[in-house]
Amino acid sequence: MLVLKILFVIATTFSVAFAEYGCGEVNVVYIGLPGRHKYVKEQGADPILTEKQIADNIREMREAGYNVRGNVEGVDWHAAGVGFGIRGSNISELTGLFEENLAIYREEAPDAKFVFNYSPISFLWSVQRYFPLSSDCKDHPGKDLGFITLCDEACS
Template sequence: MASFTNLVSLMAAIPTMTSFRAPSVTNVASAALRECGEVNVFYTGFPPCHELVAAQGWDPVRVAAGLRNETVNLANAGYNVHAVFAGIEVPINLLEKRMHENGVKFDVTAIGYGMRGANLQPIVERFEDLVEMYERNAPEARKVFNYNPESLLWSVEHRVPLKEDCAAVGKPGKLIGYEEVGKDSSCLMGLDNPAGKVHKDEL
């Protein structure tokens, strides 16, 4: 058995750690920030009047106001936005067509909470289809998600911030397109449309 003295000798022979100084790292994140009007965003999810919106307990008027106002807020914040809100009955290839019709390469793709947070099988399947659609058509884009109709800007801004406060300096992005594709808009009769969007009542 090794004596206490021998153990002390062995421990003394172990080289001690020299002080380690971490190398300086350049802040890559800040260097990669984009300018106002340089980030293209494609957003989809349920249109406000879709029956599956109310079925999940959402107020269609609140959803409409949130989606439309937040689309405007995104553009004012310096992002270029193409929003196409469509129900699960709308063919995926229509959304793919919208993604390509203006020749825009999207840097950010998003799916609304009404589809992502659902517990109904057809909606979950649609969510999966949308994820795959984005993988096919914009594989390098950053994927983001909101948590209610009033958080579209947050969903993009906290993941892909811009170099400056574009709204404050008067450098907005642009509204590439806005559609609510559905069969019924009667739930929104008389509601103002702040986004100045094109409404599709019929498929």
């Protein structure tokens, strides 16, 4: 048992994956701000470009063979991430939102590995570090498991 714990710590520290998955076998949920959200604008990002980057990154993950969703309920998740617009912000309200997202993941996706991107366009990288796929999935893309945009008056 101690050996397994040590191996797990090493794997987590050095981004080592023990098993490779096939195309369409890894379920990924990513929660973030829509490009048109007021906090995205306050951080100086272009809303139209941000919306395009989010859509492109989700498509890129599916084309790479990952199943992707923007809503945490109803699926057994391998990876759960919070977008850079929430984590990389200096806006204090977003720190609370980040903490709320982690609490939701703990409740709804307790077995999921938390993954974090280093920029607004590095979603795929954040998942591939822990869940490399065993083959090129060009002809076997992942599934779109559904995407929900929740935004109130903060979006225009």
